[in-house]
Amino acid sequence: MSENFRSIETKFLDKTNRISFKYNGKKYYGYKGDTLASALLSNGVHLIGRSFKYHRPRGIMTCGSEEPNAIVQIGGNGSFTEPNVRATEQEIYEGLEASSQNCWPSVEFDIGGINNLISPVIPAGFYYKTFMWPKKLWYSLYEPAIRLSAGLGKSPTQPDPELYDHNHLHCDVLIVGGGISGIIAASISADNGNNTVLIDDKNSLGGSTIYQNDENFKINDEISSTWLDKKIKELKKKQNLTIKHRTSVAAFHGYNYLLARESLADHKSLDERLNKLRQRLWKIRAKKVILATGAIERPLIFNNNDRPGVMLANSVKKYIDFFGVKCGNKNIIFTNNDSAYETAISLNKKGIEVVVIDIRKNSSSTLVQTTKDAGIKIYWNHAIVNTSGYRRIKSIQIMEMSEDGTNVVGKKTSLLCDSLSISGGWTPMVHLFTQSGGKLKFRDADQVFLPNTVISDQISIGSCNGDFELDDVIKNTISECKNFLSASVIDYDLLKVSCPKQKESKNIWLLPNNKPLGKTKPFLDFQNDSTAKDIKLAMREGFKSIEHVKRYTTTGMGTDQGKLANMHALGIISETAGVKMGSLGTTTFRPPYTPLTFGTIVGRNVGTFFDITRKTPMHDWHKDHKAQFENVGQWKRAWYYPKDGENMYQAVQRESKAARESAGILDASTLGKIDIKGTDASEFLNRVYTNAWSKLGISKCRYGLMLNEDGMVYDDGVTTRLGENHYLMTTTTGGAANVLSKLEDYLQTEWPELDVWLTSVTDHFATASICGPNSKNILKKLFPNLDFNDENFPHMSFKNAEMDGINCRIMRISFTGEHSYEINIESKYGKSLWEKCMDAGKEFNITPYGTETMHLLRAEKGFIIVGQDTDGTMTPIDLQMDWIVSKKKYDFIGKRSLYRSDTMREDRKQLVGLLTDNPKEILEEGAQIVKNEKKQPIEMLGHVTSSYFSPNLNKSIALAVVKNGKKLKGQKLLVPMKDKTINVTVSDFIFFDSKNERLNA
Amino acid sequence: MFIINCPFCGERDQSEFSAGGEAHIVRPKQPTELSDDEWADFLFMRKNIKGIQFERWNHAHGCRKWFNVIRDTSNDKIHAVYKMGEKPPSI
Incomplete structure (x- = not known):
């Protein structure tokens, strides 16, 4: 394998820049500009990987993004490794390491190759059929075994260390594809004053014309590649154009x-x-899009058409004419059309041995004449019936075809070769067109799907629009672009183009063989190893829709998304079913066109930039005092403040006790705050809350419950009347944005007549909530001039105050059941307020507490948390909060739904308290609640929503929703856990101070 | 991703908007007088048309205004936008 296959001079590579790289641990050389595939081929390496299912040896087939076989792992172990990279697209660089995939111990000798021998017993749908029973083996045996053999390549085991970026681009005209039609389009577009962007996936422009050196293809009497080369040079100088x-x-x-x-x-x-x-x-947002995505060559479908060394004919041509690499010394070309003769002529010119096999009976093309003139042997009306060579093709067997082309006749002829080029015609790349919503039409003459109608401002030009001959491509590209861009400046009008024309054509989706189909392996999808017989089997088993056949046989489901094979699958289905291909349709082309790494998709939004983090003005204080934080929506909230090595449980017990015994302080800045103004503000609140608001006095506060129109609890919070037409509503931390948009929705769409204005002020105020028997003493120190007498400043009322000349709003409200105040101050003074509260509270052992203690304290009081004790299926009645639902109000959001037959059912799940028989045992939140464990299936009555050990009651308490719970008070129920069953008793859900005496203590 | 012509701000990217379902479903003025079926009709029943559909959209990350859109769901073409309370333009 030390032979140098790069025997031909090429101007496309930098021969002064020799590059070394490693493939499967062995060192090779290539040149700057080589793809991994061209560099390997220049070293005589064809065998790249093993196929997915049968582990058959596979080699490089193509020279582009459609490559099904030559997919490799790039990089060694660790974070830089990347699987499933197409060797045909990866450019080599100094130090590149690549290795084969899907083989063990090596690509040369792969244990999995045994699958190839047993392939008759693993047909399409094998997994669906075989691993059905016994059912219990699924988890222990089948699934782990399938998982072991599933997947291609190795994922990186560490985070991706590389940098990715996102950027926006706006342009007048976007051109996709830098082949000859894309270049002409870009030139016309830029010349006519359009801000133009030309995108191409290769490292240089020119498509396949740039290496077209055949005398048969001429533009203005120059060889087409020479002409195009000049155009590309001109293009680079153009204003308005980005490439x-x-x-x-x-x-x-x-x-x-x-x-x-x-x-x-x-x-x-x-x-x-x-x-x-x-x-x-x-x-990219483009005013106009021109698709010039080209076409890819079709393979031919015959027995053992997958061996290393079997390649698409035009790719073989590119490797010679562009990369200067011959793919073999003894070449055979197998074709059904004229374009493959270009490859034959190219090979012959370089002095490489070549023979052509054509399924047609003749062709009058000038290309074929040139081939004949060169003395190249052509076998007309022949088909390949078999190939041999395990790790590289060695020989083929051909037979003459019968008159109607459905069979082969006569004697087999064997031909030796080390490279087989196949060409089954061309498939326009309509992927992007259909992704954008375009509809296709079918052209019977050469059996291609072509762009038809689309609503967005775009056109397809060149071979992706079905023009396969140079003169058509140029003529139509110019006229289409002229119309589409309303272009007046055109310097292409007088182009003279000469090229060979395709005359005779013949297409057979599945070539005939002397053996029955069941005894052959004609591969369609090379990556997923689906063959023509799999398609036929699926159809025999009753699959009719192309989408179903695709999924059952996995045709087109590899990383290449079946770019080569899908047309043949469609062809074989339509032939077998006797349906016209045009009416069969295609499978859906979905993005991405080629796989994207996750890094590209997420861009910079990784690590700390993954999501916005919102911090309260007191955040730094919490951090300095060792607070642990909890994520609540985007907020970081102080969770608990561990002291001297306390764990969470110990910290929460201490904080909870301190808050009830003397004083606790909570950062409540994250609660949603909506400022409501307008002459109809009271009426508005009446409509959105379940309770009555018209009689709430100025400077008074009220708790409100908000429902969805379906009657289910949506949000809750305290709203304060600041003035005659001015309210401040608080919402849950997580619900703030949704509540505001819901209220806006009603105001703008249902009740536009109301004079109400909403402003989110969540971030404008910082809130410190001080609770406990000493809270009043602390407040007195902070606000010495304010009257804290219970009569003048009772529970559920509000006062304006000043702290060092800064305005504060003080609400006497409580979520803990303790005597409690919330001080609101402009955000920027939040930390200072907090520090002053801590100073003033020092003598009372004021204890900062986090969200966990807050949850515990409110649970002792049986206050719900919307979203924890409710889940969108709970009405206020289910929550035993009938007291807050106004009977007098004619209407409010959700009222009518409370009288639906289902919401009125008495055996709905209802909020109850649960006490464990063993008071030390703490239930798990989310645990299921049952009555009878013996009777199967076990009826699930409900689940635990909140559960804590209460230090103030010295027992475990829990809230739960239980079917028909209201009537079950005092009854024994069971909470089955993994290793035990816990006995519980249904109780009242207010566990602590049920007479609310502490609010005024 | 669409471009939506907000009647208040002009053309903006779809990412600035949120969809609000079928348009022209008026909340009954006297819900208590409706039968369960009639209320359920208002509450739950929505059309899911392939073709021309009248929708509500909210310029959530812009002016926060709600407005109506006439969109062909088969190809996402937006035929018209108009403000809340306005009659749909004929298309």
Whole structure:
């Protein structure tokens, strides 16, 4: 294998820049500009990997993004490794390490190859059929075994260390594809004053024309590649034009919104990319889009068409004419059309032995004439019936085809070869067009799907629009662009183009064989190992829809998404079912066009930038005092403040006791706050809360419950009347944004006549809540001039106050059941307020407490937390909060739903208290509650919503929702856990101070 | 991703908006007088049309205004936008 296969000079590589890389641990050399595939081929390496199911040896088939076989693992172990990289797209760089996938111990000798021998017993749907029973073996045996053999490549085991970026791009005209039609379009667009962007996925422009050196293809009497080369040079000087290389459009959405991945460093060595962006995801909004995505060659489907050394004919041509690499010394070309003759001529010119096998009976094309003139042997009306060679193709067997093409006849002829080029015609790349919502039409003449109708402002040009011949491509590209861009400046009008024309055509989706289908392996989807017989089997078993056949046989479901094989699958289905291909339709083309790394998708939004973090003005104080934080929505809330090595349980017990015995302080700044103003503010509150608001006096506070229109509890909080037409509503921390938008919705759409104005002021105020028997003493110290007499400042009332000349709002409200005040101050003074409270409270052992203690204290009082004790299926009646639902009000949001037959059912799940028989035993939140464990299936009555050990009661308490709970008070129920069953008794859900005596203590 | 022409702000990216379901469903003025079925009809029943659909949208990350959109759900083409309370334009 030491032979150098790069025998041909090429101007496309930098021969002065020799690069070493490793493949499967062995060192090889290539040149700057090589892809991994071209570099390996130049070293005579064809065998790249093993196929997914049968572990058959597979080699490089193509030279682009459609590659099904040559997918490799890049990088060694650890964080830089990346699986499933197409060797045909990866450029080599100094120090590149690549290895084969899906094989063990090596790609040369792979144990999994045994699957190939037993393939007759593992047909399509094998897994569905085989692992059905016995059922109990699924978890212990089948699933682990399947998982072990599933998947391609190895995932990195550490976080991706590379940098990714997102950026927006707006342009007048976006052109996708830098082949000849894309270049002409870009030139016309830019010349006519459009801000133009041209995107191409390769490192240089020109598509396949740039290496078209055949005398048969001429533009203005120059060889087409020479002409195009000049045009590209001109293009680079144009104003209004941006060219993006190594950029692949991943998705084309409606309204001309596209996502494109630009590779900035994938072709650079690890040293060169250090601290540089690896890839950038462009979010493009274009006024007009021109798709020039080209076409890819179709394989031919015959027995054992998958061996290393079997390649698409045009790819073989690119490897010679572009990379200067011959794919073998003895070449055979197998075709059904004229384009493959270009490859034959190219090979012959370089002095490489070549033979052509054509399924047609003849062709009058000038290309074929040139081939004949060169003395190349052509076998007309022949088909390949078998190939041999395990790790590299060695020989083929051909037979003559019968008159109607459905069979093979006569004697087998064997031909030796080390490279087989196949060509089954061309498939326009309509992926992006259909992603954007475009509908396809079918052209019977050459059996291709073509762009038909689409609503967004776009056109398809060149071979992705079904023009396969140079003169058509150029003529139609110019006229289409002229119309589409209303272009007046055109310097292409007088182009003279000459090229060979395709005359005879013949297409057979599944070529005939002398053996029955069941004894052959004609591969369709090379990556997923689905064959023509799998498709036929699926159809025999009753699958009719193309989408179903695809999923059952996994055709088109690999990382290449079946770019090569899907058309043949459709063809075979339509032939077998006797349905016209046009009416069969295609499977859905979904983004991304080629796989994207997660890094590209998330961009900079990783680590601390994953989501916005909201912190209260007192946050630094909490941090300095060793608080543990809890995420509540985007907020970081102090969870508990461990002291001297306390764990969470110990800290919460201490904090809870201190709050009830003397004084506790909580940062309540995160509660949602909505400022409500307007002459109809009272009426508005009447409509959105379940209780009555019209009679609430100025400077008074009231607790309100808000429902959804379906009658279920949505949010709750205390609202204070600050003035005649001015309220301050508080909402739950997590519900703030949703409540505001819900209220806006009603105001704007249902009740536009109300004079009400809503403003979110959550971030404008910081709130310190001080509770406990000494709270009043602390407040007195903080506000010496304020009258804290219970008569003048009773529970559920509000006063304005000043602290060092700064306005404060003080609400006497309580979520703990203790005598309690909430002090609101402009945010920027929040930390200072907190520190002053701590100072003033020092003599009373004021104890900061976090959300966990808050939850415990409110649970002792049986106060609900919306979202914890409720889940969108609880009415106020279910929560035993009938007292807050006004009977007098004619209407409020959700009222009518409380009288639906279902919401009135008495055996709904209702909020109750639970006491464990063993008072030391703490229930788990979320635990299921049952009555009878013996009777199967066990009826689930409900679940535990909140559970704590109460230090103030010295016993375990819990809230739960239980079916028909109101009537079960005093009854024994069971909470079955993994290792035991806990006995509980249904109780009242107010566990502590049920007469509310402490509020005024 | 659509471009939506907010009647108050002009053309903006879809990411600034949130969808609010079918338009022109008026909350009954006297819910208590409705039967369970009639109320359920208002509460739960929504059309899911393939074709021209009247929808509510909210410029949530913009002016916060609600407005109506006429959209063809089969191809996402927006035929018209109009303010709350206005009659749908004929298309």
